[in-house]
Amino acid sequence: MESSYERDAKVFKALCDPRRLAILERLRSGEKCVCMLQEDMDIGQSGLSYHMKILCDSGIVESRQEGKWTHYRLSETGRESAVALLRQLTTPDTSPKSGCCG
Amino acid sequence: MESSYERDAKVFKALCDPRRLAILERLRSGEKCVCMLQEDMDIGQSGLSYHMKILCDSGIVESRQEGKWTHYRLSETGRESAVALLRQLTTPDTSPKSGCCG
DNA sequence: AAAACATATCAATAAAATTTGATTTGAGGT
DNA sequence: ACCTCAAATCAAATTTTATTGATATGTTTT
DSSP, X not given: OOOHHHHHHHHHHTTSSHHHHHHHXXXXXXXXXXXXXXXXXXXXXXXXXXXXXXXXXXXXXXXXXXXXXXXEEEOHHHHHHHHHHHHHHHSOOSSOOXXXXX | OOOXXXXXXHHHHHHSSHHHHHHHHHHTTSOEEHHHHHHTXXXXXXXXXXXXHHHHHTTSXXXXXXXXXXXXXXXXXXXXXXXXXXXXXXXXXXXXXXXXXX
């Protein structure tokens, strides 16, 4: 079974590779197909496909098939849930503090 | 030289390991020293220290020395800048869209 | 139905991150 | 000064991720 920590970590794994951040930057200007992304990126087709899968699995990117092309775009719901998760994980909770080391 | 993608990726690297998320959860209830964190976590002292360094380097966690103890706590500015970065990386920009595949 | 094309998957390798135990550092206490 | 304790660093082994080239899948074109 996958722990909730593992599930949450997956979202951030998508963001922790510089190539994937470069891909996201390209998607900010709108939907792109693999061939378009590959164009200015010095990355092989299979490598790009590998990274796109990780981005899609995280929910941050969505894909759409059109004939033989796959188009990728940023997901608004993916973004919002990632932001919400990040906040949740890093914001102090309200319960009484347990002291430490005396 | 380190690219901006590499610098940004570092923040998310801190968040992409289930053990570090478990550590963050413990810090949500307030500042803790290493000994306290280790208590209920099935992790060795050196391993925990390794993870704490990564969390601190990312800016998400801050540390404070007190005698021979090191206390760790969530950083508010770390959180806010991580959230801002996440939003920036995943929000479409305003410039005109470049078409794709015709 | 064969050829051409876009993309995904696979398998082998290479690189990076994590774990573990041992050692070091640095702060108190005696 | 010496001992003890908390935590950091180091080095080796292991595990996880990423890269690369080859092959498979599915779609359009001829």
